[in-house]
Amino acid sequence: MLFLKDTPVETIIPMAQAIEAVEESLAETSRGNAVVLPRRRIHHDNRMLFGVLPGSFKGAMGAYLQTDQDRAIHHETVILYSVETGEPLVLFQDCSINELRTGAAGGVGAKHLAPPAARRVAVIGSEKHAFTQLQAVCAVRPIDTVQVFSPTPAHRLRFAERVRSGLGLEATAADSAEAALEGSDIVITATNAQSPVFDGRGLRPGMHVTSIANGDSTRVREEIDRDTMTRAARVCVTSRATVEANGSDVFRAVRDGALTWDGVCELGDVILGNAPGRTAPDEITLFKLQGLGIMDLAVGLRAYEALKDSASVQRI
Numbered sequence: 001m002l003f004l005k006d007t008p009v010e011t012i013i014p015m016a017q018a019i020e021a022v023e024e025s026l027a028e029t030s031r032g033n034a035v036v037l038p039r040r041r042i043h044h045d046n047r048m049l050f051g052v053l054p055g056s057f058k059g060a061m062g063a064y065l066q067t068d069q070d071r072a073i074h075h076e077t078v079i080l081y082s083v084e085t086g087e088p089l090v091l092f093q094d095c096s097i098n099e100l101r102t103g104a105a106g107g108v109g110a111k112h113l114a115p116p117a118a119r120r121v122a123v124i125g126s127e128k129h130a131f132t133q134l135q136a137v138c139a140v141r142p143i144d145t146v147q148v149f150s151p152t153p154a155h156r157l158r159f160a161e162r163v164r165s166g167l168g169l170e171a172t173a174a175d176s177a178e179a180a181l182e183g184s185d186i187v188i189t190a191t192n193a194q195s196p197v198f199d200g201r202g203l204r205p206g207m208h209v210t211s212i213a214n215g216d217s218t219r220v221r222e223e224i225d226r227d228t229m230t231r232a233a234r235v236c237v238t239s240r241a242t243v244e245a246n247g248s249d250v251f252r253a254v255r256d257g258a259l260t261w262d263g264v265c266e267l268g269d270v271i272l273g274n275a276p277g278r279t280a281p282d283e284i285t286l287f288k289l290q291g292l293g294i295m296d297l298a299v300g301l302r303a304y305e306a307l308k309d310s311a312s313v314q315r316i
Contacts, residue, residue, distance in 0.1 A: 107136025
């Protein structure tokens with residue numbers, strides 16, 4: 001079995017390949033050729049949680065495993081086994097697969113839902129997931145301008161500088177979420193917020209929104225409001241079963257009658273053409289991204305294929 005620790009997987013496969021892998025995994029899931037089970041979490045009294053996201057894809061089966069205590073303590077493990085032999089193939093320990101695959105999933109959503117000529121992005125959030133979401137959008141759309149808002153001025157200034165130096169884009173730190181949204185074509189929310197981070201009534205026709213915060217009945221996350229959901233002509237999720245199992249904000253909107261399940265589709269069906277993506281320039285679209293183990297496996301499998309014959313990788 002290959003063993004990697006503290007090796008960022010983005011140094012093994014680039015974002016473009018991660019997007020391809022995630023898109024394929026979602027399409028194969030919708031075709032019925034892959035297995036996905038919803039995320040399950042154990043919460044402890046000290047706020048430590050243990051999360052499990054299992055799946056099976058292209059001859060590999062395994063899971064993403066997470067321990068987390070309010071992000072102050074965070075570890076992730078991705079392990080893949082052979083479906084044929086049951087033997088472990090590779091174990092990734094703290095290799096940032098989750099960040100890369102979550103960003104890649106946002107890129108897949110933008111590829112199928114965002115305006116084709118989108119150039120300006122508003123980013124609400126300033127940590128790692130915000131950056132990988134932006135990286136992925138830049139891989140599928142001709143982005144040239146970024147406006148970022150974070151409640152902490154130093155954080156948004158730091159993020160803007162990282163965008164300028166790392167992605168070569170024009171980037172400014174906005175004084176408010178509303179200022180960040182002004183003139184933007186795409187909105188990315190990548191936060192741990194427990195209440196909406198912008199007013200959905202301010203969305204302009206034609207905008208696309210990607211939201212990644214997902215909690216459960218014990219740890220509520222709600223970074224977008226009901227107006228954002230109800231104004232969207234298209235609400236896409238990665239997995240309806242996960243939305244229902246984890247009681248996310250989309251689930252609560254359906255439960256409360258603000259949305260219907262008929263108005264919610266899975267991104268895999270959009271990829272396959274079984275559900276509509278963007279059908280008109282003035283539509284507002286929303287991709288509510290839920291983490292799936294199948295996406296971690298897809299990215300991990302790409303990395304494994306790139307490494308399996310390497311003599312420099314540790315084996316255990």
